[in-house]
Amino acid sequence: SAVISQKPSRDICQRGTSLTIQCQVDSQVTMMFWYRQQPGQSLTLIATANQGSEATYESGFVIDKFPISRPNLTFSTLTVSNMSPEDSSIYLCSVEKGLAGPSNFQETQYFGPGTRLLVL
């Protein structure tokens, strides 16, 4: 399994400012994922972060708005830049780890507790 912590757990920010969210995993993982979950909506993948390379962004998300760092195999940060009220959301960090069963090997996805962001 994987235990993931995020900081801050929640924040209220003024428009035009930036917030950096930290994600810490209790074991080394190759890939980390950042999601956004807007109120009443499902999760949307923002980007995939590999250690030692630039993050890969999904359609609709750009590096200037959501810069990501991945300095080592257990840590990543997501910055929400120049915030507007539309950025109010829950931001979740996620990793994949292998799960060995009696007859197969599967990977399952673990999520952090999320960071609740409100932009005024």
Add this chain to the structure above:
Amino acid sequence: KNQVEQSPQSLIILEGKNCTLQCNYTVSPFSNLRWYKQDTGRGPVSLTIMTFSENTKSNGRYTATLDADTKQSSLHITASQLSDSASYICVVSASGTYKYIFGTGTRLKVLA
């Protein structure tokens, strides 16, 4: 277009009763289907994961089924408890990618 649809959108049941949540998907090529439970204010937690060859998987009082031919899955909760109140999310992944397509979830409320 790859999509995952869940029904019902929300559900209220009495403690001790059973319920079944539905998931239909159009993801191709199919790799696996997962059900997650998301408590309010928490990240999703995996309940079950099924590949193409599996048609049922249980995790305690949770039983998931998969019909890969009709591209449908269900999550059955037996003898519900107050702690089952949460959102249940169906997630389908496509082969060869790290792309997960998330359903919008079913909000379940269990009443005493």
